[in-house]
Amino acid sequence: GVVSGPPPRPASQPLAGQARHGIGETRGERTANVQLRINWIHETKRLLTSYCDILSPQLGKIFESDSSKENMTKATTSLATRFLICWSPSFQEPLFKLPLLLLENNSNYAPILATECARCLAQPTADPAVFVNLVQSVYPVDAGRSFVTVLFL
Numbered sequence: 001g002v003v004s005g006p007p008p009r010p011a012s013q014p015l016a017g018q019a020r021h022g023i024g025e026t027r028g029e030r031t032a033n034v035q036l037r038i039n040w041i042h043e044t045k046r047l048l049t050s051y052c053d054i055l056s057p058q059l060g061k062i063f064e065s066d067s068s069k070e071n072m073t074k075a076t077t078s079l080a081t082r083f084l085i086c087w088s089p090s091f092q093e094p095l096f097k098l099p100l101l102l103l104e105n106n107s108n109y110a111p112i113l114a115t116e117c118a119r120c121l122a123q124p125t126a127d128p129a130v131f132v133n134l135v136q137s138v139y140p141v142d143a144g145r146s147f148v149t150v151l152f153l
Contacts, residue, residue: 099113099134099137099138099147103138103141103143103144103147104141104143109143110143110144110146110147110150111146111147111150113147114147114148114150114151115150117131117134117151118151131151135148135151
């Protein structure tokens, strides 16, 4: 699946001060990790926003049934649905194009997309209005209706 955080630190590189201070360093380590996670999310948002307009015209080609492109499709959709829950409406609009184009080009992917969205809806920070907008966006497409059906099962 898609990695939902920063890459893991190699085991051979302990945090600075870990060996010397032991347990006393735990609080600082936790703070640093939280900060790193926030920075990673912010950076991913920035990159996805920058590339959204560039990606949109290319999405139809990505969604051709080829195994490597299918993996790319899964990664794109997974990221899109996960970040829908925390983006402002101005960022959500281009993201709605991703599942819409996905469903137009690959109807078999509707159940997987619905599963990703359901996982996002389960998050405490989920805004139901975002998913109402998403459903309204995809419903005109035949595959979008099957996506909505699976989402609400």
